[in-house]
């Protein structure tokens with residue numbers, strides 16, 4: 208080949224080309240999967256109250272590849288954002304969840320709220336409200352069975368628009384949680400102006416809360432802050448009894464993590480919903 212005479216070209220260039228083409232193929236595969244829809248599977252992780260009773264669910268997406276592997280969202284959400292595919296992907300998840308809630312109601316199962324993760328871009332897009340609203344109307348699902356989890360980064364980009372959009376969602380009784388609370392560009396100022404319902408304490412603080420004075424204090428502060436603003440708190444990534452007891456004693460309202468339940472497929476969730484005490 209031509210490059211043979213130059214070491215740097217021979218070694219460097221093909222590698223670059225490989226990486227670019229790998230990225231291209233990955234995006235292409237993602238685009239096709241989103242069009243097909245069926246490669247994406249939604250699993251559900253229960254959230255519990257201080258007694259350990261399931262009170263709601265979080266929907267988490269998985270990509271089932273044709274070769275049999277299951278890809279976790281950590282590996283494709285960012286690619287979807289970069290390739291401008293995130294809104295399409297999230298619409299797919301929203302639609303799946305609302306259809307599922309409608310099915311559960313028709314089966315006579317005790318309905319509980321389902322939380323859906325939402326990117327900042329989608330939250331700020333003009334199409335979100337209409338899309339969600341139409342599905343809720345069409346399937347006769349009350350908005351109170353939906354919650355959106357958004358990360359605090361989006362509030363920095365356009366706080367006025369965030370307030371406006373969150374207010375319209377709240378008018379439909381959809382609740383709003385701030386996900387990964389404490390890890391972003393926190394400004395305590397936005398908390399008093401934003402119509403949010405829940406602060407979700409990030410796993411990084413929960414991890415060592417019972418053994419590190421600093422992390423314990425951070426959890427304590429978030430829980431007190433939330434209480435003083437009339438917001439609920441939920442701790443994510445609770446893996447041990449010690450973490451659960453520590454946070455419960457601080458007054459944390461809800462808990463989510465492997466100590467209680469892992470994200471589970473539909474059949475397992477339905478079995479759990481069937482056992483829920485009637486309200």
Ligand code: C2E
Pocket residue numbers: 252266267268279280281284297300324325326356386387443444445446463464465466470
């Ligand atoms: P997240 O919203 O912070 O979701 C929690 C993640 O922590 C989930 O990972 C969940 O499986 C995992 N987790 C739950 N309990 C525990 C625990 O006790 N210990 C540990 N170590 N991990 C726990 P997953 O499903 O891989 O999701 C990763 C991230 O991908 C999510 O983080 C979320 O930001 C994003 N994501 C997932 N589904 C969607 C979606 O439908 N749309 C969007 N935009 N993002 C999504």
Ligand code: CA
Pocket residue numbers: 265324356386
């Ligand atoms: Ca989340």
Ligand code: CA
Pocket residue numbers: 386387407409443
């Ligand atoms: Ca989270």
Ligand code: CA
Pocket residue numbers: 387409410411443
């Ligand atoms: Ca987190």
